Amino acid sequence: MLLRDTVIKVDLDDIAYNMDLIRKMAGSAAVMPVIKANGYGHGAVPIAATLMKHGASYLAVATLTEALELREAWPDYPLFILGHTPDRLLPLAAENRIVSTIFSIEQGRILSDLACKTGRSVKAHLKVDTGFHRLGATDLRQMAAVCRLPGLDVEGIFSHLALAGSEENEKQYRQFCAVIQGLEKEGITFRYHHLADSISAVDDPKYRMDMIRPGALVFGLRGFHKGFLPVRQALTFETRISQIHRIRKGEGVGYDYLWTAPADTRIGTLPFGYADGYPRSMRGKGYVTIRGVKCPVVGVICMDQCMVDLAGVPEAREGDRAVIYGNGRNNTMSIAEAAELAGTNKNEIVSRLAARPPRVYIAGGSAHSIPSSVSAFRT
Numbered sequence: 001m002l003l004r005d006t007v008i009k010v011d012l013d014d015i016a017y018n019m020d021l022i023r024k025m026a027g028s029a030a031v032m033p034v035i036k037a038n039g040y041g042h043g044a045v046p047i048a049a050t051l052m053k054h055g056a057s058y059l060a061v062a063t064l065t066e067a068l069e070l071r072e073a074w075p076d077y078p079l080f081i082l083g084h085t086p087d088r089l090l091p092l093a094a095e096n097r098i099v100s101t102i103f104s105i106e107q108g109r110i111l112s113d114l115a116c117k118t119g120r121s122v123k124a125h126l127k128v129d130t131g132f133h134r135l136g137a138t139d140l141r142q143m144a145a146v147c148r149l150p151g152l153d154v155e156g157i158f159s160h161l162a163l164a165g166s167e168e169n170e171k172q173y174r175q176f177c178a179v180i181q182g183l184e185k186e187g188i189t190f191r192y193h194h195l196a197d198s199i200s201a202v203d204d205p206k207y208r209m210d211m212i213r214p215g216a217l218v219f220g221l222r223g224f225h226k227g228f229l230p231v232r233q234a235l236t237f238e239t240r241i242s243q244i245h246r247i248r249k250g251e252g253v254g255y256d257y258l259w260t261a262p263a264d265t266r267i268g269t270l271p272f273g274y275a276d277g278y279p280r281s282m283r284g285k286g287y288v289t290i291r292g293v294k295c296p297v298v299g300v301i302c303m304d305q306c307m308v309d310l311a312g313v314p315e316a317r318e319g320d321r322a323v324i325y326g327n328g329r330n331n332t333m334s335i336a337e338a339a340e341l342a343g344t345n346k347n348e349i350v351s352r353l354a355a356r357p358p359r360v361y362i363a364g365g366s367a368h369s370i371p372s373s374v375s376a377f378r379t
């Protein structure tokens with residue numbers, strides 16, 4: 001049973017559809033979907049099965065905690081940590097057959113020592129800094145030394161684009177290729193060479209190399225410029241009206257009465273707030289969609305509730321469905337529009353969705369109705 005009216009619905013058919021498109025686009029390149037930050041708020045564990053079924057070669061996350069959560073659910077699937085794993089935790093990752101990112105000889109030695117001690121080789125991917133200056137090695141001789149450590153299988157080499165324009169992308173790409181060639185000259189080769197996130201994978205086929213790391217794209221969030229892929233937004237965020245108030249012109253609403261009614265109207269109270277991951281900065285900009293009508297959020301957004309002006313929907317009743325984020329059709333606010341209004345990007349909007357709203361997964365149904373096969377994961 002759903003224990004709240006405020007829910008996040010994830011259409012697994014949309015995720016599957018997006019993955020199929022991504023796989024087709026990738027051609028011979030492997031696809032490693034990025035499902036960090038609880039799968040961009042969609043729920044990493046529940047969506048993983050769909051991704052595996054639709055051709056994910058690997059699943060990538062940002063942290064060891066995220067990887068361990070997936071490992072518990074999926075004992076055998078290849079898992080990769082894109083971010084930094086502190087030295088003291090590298091053995092824990094390896095013991096759980098989680099592949100870490102490394103960029104120093106010290107990290108390589110820790111994994112190599114473990115491999116020699118246990119007699120089982122340990123996989124890692126080597127990260128190269130090509131200009132982003134976030135994580136990555138720069139010294140070719142050190143990189144070669146890491147790759148030659150006994151028991152350590154440096155299966156992949158990768159870098160990340162700053163997306164600072166096509167010229168800068170090109171510079172980073174050439175630098176990355178130069179490192180790969182430099183290592184090849186030393187007789188060092190890799191199974192996977194990867195550079196592309198969602199945007200660069202769609203925009204430039206060259207950056208796909210032999211593996212891509214799409215995150216946003218998997219969830220149907222479009223950020224590309226030159227290329228195009230008709231991915232579908234898989235997430236909707238909905239609630240229901242708790243109470244309706246009739247108020248008079250000039251009456252205030254919410255903390256500090258920061259909004260006052262310009263005319264007699266009806267105010268709807270909705271049971272979602274910034275603790276559910278709705279940006280507080282939406283005050284004066286946000287709206288929800290009730291019976292196909294945009295209803296502006298009025299007054300301050302509270303931690304667990306907010307109020308909307310129902311002036312445009314005289315037929316609205318308590319218990320009516322209100323769409324917070326929809327797919328943009330029928331007057332709903334898409335995640336792209338939410339990002340624009342809140343002054344951020346789409347990834348921040350979804351990744352900051354809180355654990356509190358229950359996730360509802362839809363499979364075998366349309367995005368607009370909830371079939372009986374819906375399963376609700378309480379959080």
Ligand SMILES: *Cc1c(COP(=O)(O)O)cnc(C)c1O
Nearest residue numbers: 034082160197198213214215216
């Ligand atoms: C998050 C992340 C990605 C995925 O980014 P999107 O823009 O969501 O596709 C890819 N690579 C790295 C290293 C990342 O941190």
